[in-house]
Amino acid sequence: MEYLHQLLDGMTTQPFKDILHMLELPPGRLWPGFSLLAAVIIVCELVRISLGTVLTRSRLAHLTVCLLTFALQSLLLAFVLIHADRHHPGRGWINLGLAVALYVVWYATGQFTRLIRTDSEGADLGFMTVGALITFSVGIVFAFIT
Amino acid sequence: MSVGNDSRARRWFRRLALLTALANAGGNVFILLFYRPILTWVGAPLPVDLFSFTFVCGFSFTAGVLAWIIYRNPEDNIPLVVAVIIGKGVYAAFTFYFYYVGELHWFYRVFGVWDSVYTAIFFLFLIHLLSPDLTRLNRGTILASGDPTPRTRKALIIYFSMSGNGARAVQRVKAGLTAEGYAVTERLIEVEPREQRLFKFPFQAPLAFWRITIRAILRIPVKIKPLALPANHDYDLIVVESQTWLVGMSAPVEAVFQDPANRAAFAGRDVAVINVCRGLWRRPQAMLVRWVEACGGRVVGARALANPGREPFRVWSLFVFFAEGREGKPGFLRRMLTPQYLSDGSLDELERFGRGLALRPAAAAPHAPRAQIGGV
Numbered sequence: 141m142e143y144l145h146q147l148l149d150g151m152t153t154q155p156f157k158d159i160l161h162m163l164e165l166p167p168g169r170l171w172p173g174f175s176l177l178a179a180v181i182i183v184c185e186l187v188r189i190s191l192g193t194v195l196t197r198s199r200l201a202h203l204t205v206c207l208l209t210f211a212l213q214s215l216l217l218a219f220v221l222i223h224a225d226r227h228h229p230g231r232g233w234i235n236l237g238l239a240v241a242l243y244v245v246w247y248a249t250g251q252f253t254r255l256i257r258t259d260s261e262g263a264d265l266g267f268m269t270v271g272a273l274i275t276f277s278v279g280i281v282f283a284f285i286t
Numbered sequence: 287m288s289v290g291n292d293s294r295a296r297r298w299f300r301r302l303a304l305l306t307a308l309a310n311a312g313g314n315v316f317i318l319l320f321y322r323p324i325l326t327w328v329g330a331p332l333p334v335d336l337f338s339f340t341f342v343c344g345f346s347f348t349a350g351v352l353a354w355i356i357y358r359n360p361e362d363n364i365p366l367v368v369a370v371i372i373g374k375g376v377y378a379a380f381t382f383y384f385y386y387v388g389e390l391h392w393f394y395r396v397f398g399v400w401d402s403v404y405t406a407i408f409f410l411f412l413i414h415l416l417s418p419d420l421t422r423l424n425r426g427t428i429l430a431s432g433d434p435t436p437r438t439r440k441a442l443i444i445y446f447s448m449s450g451n452g453a454r455a456v457q458r459v460k461a462g463l464t465a466e467g468y469a470v471t472e473r474l475i476e477v478e479p480r481e482q483r484l485f486k487f488p489f490q491a492p493l494a495f496w497r498i499t500i501r502a503i504l505r506i507p508v509k510i511k512p513l514a515l516p517a518n519h520d521y522d523l524i525v526v527e528s529q530t531w532l533v534g535m536s537a538p539v540e541a542v543f544q545d546p547a548n549r550a551a552f553a554g555r556d557v558a559v560i561n562v563c564r565g566l567w568r569r570p571q572a573m574l575v576r577w578v579e580a581c582g583g584r585v586v587g588a589r590a591l592a593n594p595g596r597e598p599f600r601v602w603s604l605f606v607f608f609a610e611g612r613e614g615k616p617g618f619l620r621r622m623l624t625p626q627y628l629s630d631g632s633l634d635e636l637e638r639f640g641r642g643l644a645l646r647p648a649a650a651a652p653h654a655p656r657a658q659i660g661g662v
Contacts, residue, residue, distance in 0.1 A: 158387060172386045179382075179402070183375070186409040193417035193572035197580075199505050205533050205569060206503045256295045256414045259424040261568050266601025 163220050164227040165235055174238055177220065178245050184208050185249040189260060209264060214271030217242060221279035225286040232283025239275055243268065296360070299411040303357040306404050310350025314343040330391040346397075349373045360415055367415065371408045378402035420572060423588040428639075430647035431556050432584030437522045437648075441468045444513070445527035446475040446538040448487035449607075451627050452527050455562050455591065458633045459525055462640020471521070475538045478509040485538065488611025495608050502531040510541045517550035523643060524555055524583070528574050530563035535570040535577075543577040553582035558643050560636065561590040562628060564604045565597065586646055589639050591632040595624025 162173045188208035195201035217239050224235045250263025317324060318340065325332055333339035352366050352373070360367070381398025384390040390398075423429075431437075441463050447453040453474075460470045477485045484491045484498065485508070491497070501508070528539040542548050557578045561567045567590035575585050593600060603624040607613060613626045628636075 155383060158383070162386060172382075175382070179379075182406065183409075186406070186413070190409065190412050190416065192568045193420055196569070196573040196576040202505055202534055202569075203503060209533055209566075253410065253413050256299075256410050257421065259421045259568070260413065261566060264565060265597035266565055269598035270601065 160223070163223055165220070165224040165231070165238065166228060167231065170238070173220075174241075177217070177238075177242055180216065181213055181242050181246045182249045184213050185246055185263070186253070189250065189253050192261070210267040210271035211274075213246060214274040217275040218278040221275065222282050225282040229286040232279065232286055236276065236279045236283055239279055243272060243275075295414055299407070299414060300357050300360065302404075302407050303353045303360070303411070306400075307350050307353035307357055309400070310346050310353060312350070314347040314350065318343050325393070328391075328393045330393040345373070346377070349377075356411075360411070361418075364412065364415055367408055367412045371405055371412065374401040374408065375405040378405055417572060419585075420568075420575065420588070423575070423585065424571075424590065428587040428642045428646050429585070431522075431586060431649045433522060433554060433556050434649045435522070438520045439468050439644075440521045441470045441523040441525060441643075442473060442515075442519070442521040443470060443525045443527065444473045444475060444539075444542060446536055447527075447529070448485060449626065451593070452529050452562050454633065455560055455628055455636050456525075456527050458636040459527075459558075459560065459640040459643075462637040462642075463523075463525075463644050464640075465637075466641050466644030468523070468644050473513060473515075475513075475542060476511040477538055478511060481508055489608065498537075499532055501537060502534055505534065505540075506537070507544055508537040508541050510538050510545070512545070513542060513548050513551075515548055515551040517553065519551060522556060523558065523586075524552065525558045525560065525643070526574060526578065527560040527562065528570060530561060530566050530570045533566050533569050535561075535573045539574070540577065543581060549581040551581075552578055555583050556586045556646070557583035558587040558589075558639075559585060560588075560639075563590065563592050564600060565592050567592060587639065587643055589636060591628055591635065593624065593626060594629040594632075600624045 159176070162169075162176055165173045185208070188205055191201050191205050191208075221232070221235050221239060225232050247263045247265065247268060250261075253260040254262040321339070322332065349370055352370050356363050356366050356370065378398050378401040381390065381394060381401070385395055385398065443456050443460060445452050445456045447456070456472065460472065463470050476482075484494055486494075489495055500506075526539065526542070528535040531537065534540075543552075559571065559574045559578065561571045561574065563570065571588060571590050575588060578585050593604075595603065599622055603622070604626065606615075606619065606623060607626045610616065614620050614623060
């Protein structure tokens with residue numbers, strides 16, 4: 141039990157705190173937060189498209205594809221907009237602009253896969269708009285509040 | 287762009303794999319040998335922990351070797367592509383983190399940028415490499431029969447349709463087959479009475495849309511009435527149609543394959559698949575094709591067709607269609623709503639597909655007797 145306490149007390153949590161700090165989109169250091177989010181969005185879309193034709197009997201793979209169709213990305217961006225507004229009030233509209241740019245990155249990534257594979261569906265703009273409804277409705281509300 | 291071995295994209299991806307193989311494997315040996323002068327020239331501090339420095343170089347060298355193996359034979363080393371994606375992605379992420387906390391010299395940042403770019407490149411290479419058979423089918427190819435037994439010119443179409451879109455598609459395939467002399471039998475998959483109400487359209491059961499959606503996400507099976515299709519049936523072609531439910535094949539069609547009693551009916555037989563959808567067809571098609579193959583069927587043709595209209599209007603029109611239970615309603619949105627049924631052009635294509643299936647080339651050479659079905 142003592143070892144367990146030592147283990148838990150000594151756990152490294154700083155990287156997670158740093159990442160959360162990055163996602164505050166602080167005025168002086170926007171670029172790292174934006175880059176991180178862009179990387180996550182790109183990876184999500186590429187994973188979704190990669191999993192499209194494989195592991196067809198796996199429930200976990202299927203659930204992953206479903207979540208990556210729009211839910212995970214849109215909820216992440218909604219969370220970031222809330223998180224950033226809480227820590228840096230008054231920047232809601234700038235952050236919404238960044239969210240728009242990230243949706244463009246998302247769309248561009250999906251469409252790019254059509255260049256290397258003709259039967260790729262590319263980005264699903266339809267479901268992206270469902271995601272946008274989640275992200276931007278939350279973002280706009282918080283932009284007004286803060 | 288073709289997806290065969292000679293494709294331009296494949297050549298480029300292989301070249302890029304070779305480049306990173308040389309850079310990672312060769313570059314890290316070079317750095318390990320000459321790290322003192324190199325780090326002095328670029329103004330980077332010498333490593334405090336030489337073990338960790340050497341370890342990272344060794345890790346990166348290994349990624350280079352993996353890239354070399356991928357370069358040599360990409361198609362047979364797809365798991366290595368995944369390994370390299372993870373390795374390079376992790377390296378790029380850690381580099382980014384230490385750049386953020388301000389503990390990284392620019393010299394090391396270069397490697398982080400390199401690996402982040404290569405993570406994306408290998409991801410794209412992976413997408414390019416996976417399931418090339420589906421690309422061939424989607425180019426319109428109708429494959430030669432895999433069944434050496436004489437043609438009976440009888441076809442069976444198995445389908446499930448809630449809104450009627452799939453049923454229309456099936457009718458045109460049937461028309462194509464019939465025009466070329468086939469006798470076609472249709473089998474509509476019927477859900478067991480206990481669950482029938484949930485799968486009726488316009489939706490009748492409470493929260494039917496959401497319940498079906500959640501079931502589709504979690505792939506909860508649905509019970510269907512037995513097809514009672516004997517293994518020794520005399521159809522020389524089976525056509526299976528499936529709608530897309532969210533991003534997968536429809537549950538009642540999947541239930542056909544989930545029932546062990548039906549699997550022998552596909553063994554050694556020519557099977558064609560049709561997917562009808564709003565816009566997402568790739569995964570449902572792959573699911574359907576792989577189920578047929580798992581049952582021992584030979585997929586001789588595949589078509590995936592989407593409803594007409596531009597996004598995002600198409601997806602929102604679909605939601606309105608589900609809510610209203612009929613097309614073109616409510617009236618005040620009519621100008622914005624897109625059609626919920628396949629276009630005439632798509633239906634014509636399906637009729638041509640039916641003709642093509644009827645005229646598919648015979649099996650090239652005698653085959654072994656029909657495969658026995660074991661556990662699928």
